Amino acid sequence: MPISLTVNGKRHELDVEPEMPLLWVIRDELGLTGTKFGCGIAACGACTVHVDGVATRTCVTPVEVVDGAEITTIEALAASSGAGEGELSALQAAWVAKQVPQCGYCQSGMLMAVSALLAENPQPTDEDIDAAITNVCRCGTYPRIRAAIREVTSA
Amino acid sequence: MKLGKPTRRQFLIAGGAVAGGALLIGYASSGPSRRAQADAAASAGGERFVTTWLKIAPDNTVTVYVPHADMGQGTITALAMMAAEELDADWSLVRAEQAPAESAFANESLGNRFVPGDGVPPMLKGVNAAAWYQVAKFMSLQITGGSMAVRYTGQHGMRTTGAAAKEMLLKAAASRWNCSPSDCTAAMSMVTGPKGETATYGELAADAAEYSPSASPKLKSRSEYKIVGTPRPRFDIPGKVDGSAKYGIDARPEGLLYAAVRLGPVSRSTVVSYDASQVLSRRGVKKVVEFPGGVAVVADNYWRAKEAAAALDVEFDAGDKVNVSSETIFAAQAEALSRETDEDKEVGDAASVFSSAPETEGAEIVSAEYRVPYLAHACMEPMNCTVWIRDGKADVWVGVQDPLGTRARIADVTGIDFDNVTVHPMLLGGGFGRRIPLREGFFDFPSEIDFAAIIAKEVDAPVKLVYSREDDIQHDAYRPAVTSRIRAVVGPDGYPTAYENLYVYKDDPEEAPHIPYGIANQSIRYAEVPTHIPRGPWRSVAHTQHTFFSESFFDELAHRAGKDPLEYRLALLKDQPRHAAVLKLAAEKAGWGKKLPQGHYHGIAVQQSFGSIVAEVAEVSIEDGSPRIHRVVAAVDCGLVVHPDTAAQQVESGIIYGLTAALYGEISIENGAVVQTNFTDYEMLHLSECPEIEVHFVDSDAPIGGLGEPATPVVSAAVSNAIFAATGTRIRQLPFKLHDLSQVSDKFAQAAD
Incomplete structure (x- = not known):
């Protein structure tokens, strides 16, 4: 089958x-x-x-x-968030604004995990973020990931 | 205009027109002897040997070719800024790319600094054998490591390239307008003449290409900088948020097959037997290939290859290496340090101060033994390499810290001529020293690059070899396990009169075991204790262990003397104003000596490495017997800060990398093999544990220092010193997870009550 x-x-x-x-x-x-x-x-x-x-x-x-x-x-995250052709979702734009990625390898997974969290819980507490985002980043982009999340949640 | 695939010939022409009227320029920053060699080797008819490159196209865009891999450090953007600054380019018209793996793009300013006989760091020693095999004459180094990109390539290559190009453009404009170049001014990718004439760089490029680049163009002073020193958005970010960035593991040449490996658990095992027929009938499996130390299964999908490789019964022989364990290794180190050691650095007469200490009034000997374990790099992107061999040629897709060395390596392994090997540099999903294929003893450390080449020779298609995470953790070239025995003779004032450090493994950088503190008598000695466990550079290399050892030990001495650890250090740093300045700045910003939340304690440490000095203050509490790191404040003196945002990011990154290792990092050896397998037992720091990090830069006119590594080694000592402040327990063995601090912290809390 x-x-x-x-x-x-x-x-x-x-x-x-x-x-x-x-x-x-x-x-x-x-x-x-x-x-x-x-x-x-x-x-x-x-x-x-x-x-x-x-x-x-x-x-x-x-x-x-x-x-x-x-x-x-990740290739369709923008489209699934309602962004137009060639545009980024608000979350991806926050990632660019905060210059989050370093090597970038973990960032697809990070963005997918964070976007799912925000779809369910648009105003997460820091504890909510800690509990939901357990993805590993070896470059240490964590502080900027939190800052980028705050860019869209505090808006 | 796109440059397309460059020919070697094109790249050996220093200033010259390429198709479409573009100006292509480069500049060699070598010293006189190397420069002469380079010119002799590469120049013809007035051509000059070149190292770094600018391309100016008719549409007025500038493309900077950077001979370094960008693993997320922002190197490509920062170096392009340095070239664009001197060129007076309009930043919105500047593009940047990683240079092709061609000798002409070799990072000569790096090679020049480390020519043989001039103190070649061990990290680069393999280069003599491999990369220089093709071009001692070209100094073919393209290595990214040692925090070197900005401070060597940028400072000596990119700035000069940009300035020379600007001079050529001014000459072209002056000729067009019948005036002197000094009558013309360049700004924002435009030249303006004395009568208000204007021409874009793009319009002048073809004429400019007729001039030879100056060997010593006038460089700007810092006060004239408009681009350098500002946080320009990185070129690589957009592709890293929409899934379009292509790493080595994402290479998909037409007809691609996938290889998974079974490696002997013990490094450098030999394959005794296996039965390929066990898996050849599985769906998608194409071939089973043996290579030194392992067996690969090639299939039409990576999961099929991996499942089949796991199903193979392979017998390995590791010889007597199976008798080696972490315990035997540390025992051998202890034994070696008790025997005769070799001199690293001797100052004054430490031996006699130690021997007379027992009879000296008020003198006391303080000693401590420190130890750190092996560490794996654990890059997020598992090791991989894609090789396609056909018609006597090889194409290689890989993300490495040394594309040119990789090219030489593939040529060596396959027997294909260097000129017939094409390396397509891909992005690196982390490097940290793991993705440098050339290193001392490299030929004894066969890696995924060799295996991919050997496998590809047997397959009539492109093959992508991918390590599983388990392969990656268990078959790395590790930061070595190291023991250090430190002693000091302390006088009645609590300050040391003699210092001794006996350690194992003299490694790179060689000054890592040396201390900044003013002590009249010092004896720093080492022993070599060979094992079969491969060693490799790990972010900040030997500093990772030595900073933990010495900065913990001086903290011990401070507490023993009943003095504030910051004041104690400052008293010993009277001749080191830069160290003192970063310590003071970090302490001030962290609120050192001020009241902290209940149960929170500070620890401080400092280290100079790769030309930069970093002090860090960690704020720590103990929760359920483990340290919780709330905040790390770093103060950095790296000279000029080229890109403030990526500079701060590298410090944040270094702290988190070092903190992860200090908390959890331990590779242990049993039966000759690595015990740990994956992120479950080689644990990583997560977002929830990440401290708040603050980075402050000292306004400094010191020479430019590196930034990829210097923040990493300091944090383990800063946190350990805070743990001592919190618990009274001195941790002399990493990682912290080995120590249950619940008992002591309770006791300490009671005592405090």
Whole structure:
């Protein structure tokens, strides 16, 4: 049975092993490389996407579990936030304004995790942010991530 | 106009027109002897050897080619600012790119400083064997490391390139308007003549290319800077918020296959046996390839390759290396330090002060043994390398701190001629010293780059080798485990009259074990204790361990003397005004000596490294037996601050990297192999634990210092010293997680009551 996914608004019928993690479907089968491989055990969050709007670590999510789901990756974060063609979402714009990324590798996952948090809880406390954003960044962009979140929550 | 794929020939022409009338210019910043060699090797018909480059296109855009990898330090933006400043360019028209892996872009100002015989740091020693294999004549160094980009390439290369280009443009304009260049002025990418004539740089570029670049153009003074010293948005940020940035792991050449590896758990094991037929019938699996130390499975999807590699039964032989453990390594270090040691630095006559101490009135010997474990780099992007070998040529997609050295390495491993190897530099998902393929003993540390090349030779398609996180943690070149025995003879006033440090591993930078404090008698000595565990540069290299050792020890001496740790340091730094200044600034901004929230304590430390001096004050409390770091205030003297925002960011980054290691970092060895596997047991600092960080720069006219590393080593000592203030417990072994502070903190709290 092929697995069907809607990724960034486009429907795909996929003939892959049901246990293949969604990460590798997204990266190797669909060629969307914005979603990153970091640890393979859901410990770092680099692979976070939205599955039906929920932040999901795809490196441990078998594709069969998300059969039929609507998936949004970093490539469509702006569009899914209502930004026009070639524009950024307010959150991405805050990331640019605060010059958050360093190496940038973890930032796709960070943005997906934070955008899911804000969709559910538009005015999170610092404790809410601490509890929800457990993604790992090795460059140490944490202070600026918090500042960028505050840029959109205090607006 | 796009430059497209450059030919080597183009890049060996210093000033000259390229297609479309663009001006392409570079400048060699070498000293006289190297410069002569370079000119002899590369020049013909008035051409000059070049190092860093500017391209001015007819549409008036300026593109700066930077011979360094940007791993998030903002190097490419900062260096472009230095060139654009001297060029008097309109910043909105400036672009920047990482230079191709071509010898002409070699970072000669770095090579020139470390020519053989002139104190080559161990980090770069492998270069003699590999990168210089092709071009001792070209000084082919493109390494990003040692916090060197701004202070060498920028200061000596980029500024001169920009200034020389401006002079050429002025000459072109003067010729057009029949006046003297001194009658013309350049500003905002436009030249204005004496009668109000104007021409854009783009319009003048083709004419300007007819002139030779000056060897010593006039440089601006600091007071004239308009771009340098301002926080320009980084060029690399937009692609890093929308998923479009391409890292090595994102390379997708047509027909790409994926490789996953099974490496012997013990470094440099040999493969004894395996049965490829176990996995060859699996879906998507194309091939099984053996290489020295491991077996790779090649498949049409990385997950399929990884699952198949995991399913292979592979027998490895590690010989007697299986008898090695962290325990045996530290025992060997202790034993080595008890035997004869080698001289690092001797000042005065420390030995006699120590030997006469027992008979000296009021003198006392204070001693402490410190220890740090192995550390992995754990870059967020797992190690990877994509290689496509066809028709006697190799294409390589990889993000590395040394693209040119990588090119030489691939040539070496595959037997393909250097000129037929093309490296496509990709972004790096973290580097921290891990992505420098050339290092001392490199040939004994085969890495993913070698393996990818060996595997690709056996496959008729491009192959992307990707390490799992477990491969990355277990097969790194580690910050070494190090023991240090420190002693001091302390006089009746509480200040040391003699200092001794016996440590293992003389590493880079060689001054890392040296102290800034004015002590008349010093004996700093070392022992080498070889193991099979690969060693590599780890952000700030030997400073990571030595700053923890010495800055903890001087804190011990201060407390023992009953003196304030800041005042104690200042008393020993009378001849080090820059150190004193950053200490005072950090202390002032942190509120040193002022009342803190209940249960909060301060610790302070200072270190000079890579040309910059950093003092940090950490504010710490103890929660459930563990330190909680609330705030770190850093004061930095790095000379001129080129880009204040990325400079502050590098200090924040360095603090968090160092703090992560101090709290959690421990790679331990059992049965010859690394025990830790992933972020579950090699733990990372998270957002919830991240302290508030404040960075202050001293207004300094000292030479430009590096910033990628100097903030890292200081934080472990600052936090440890705060822990002592909070608990009375002196931590002499990292990481902090090994120590349960609940008992002592309770006791201390009771005593305080």
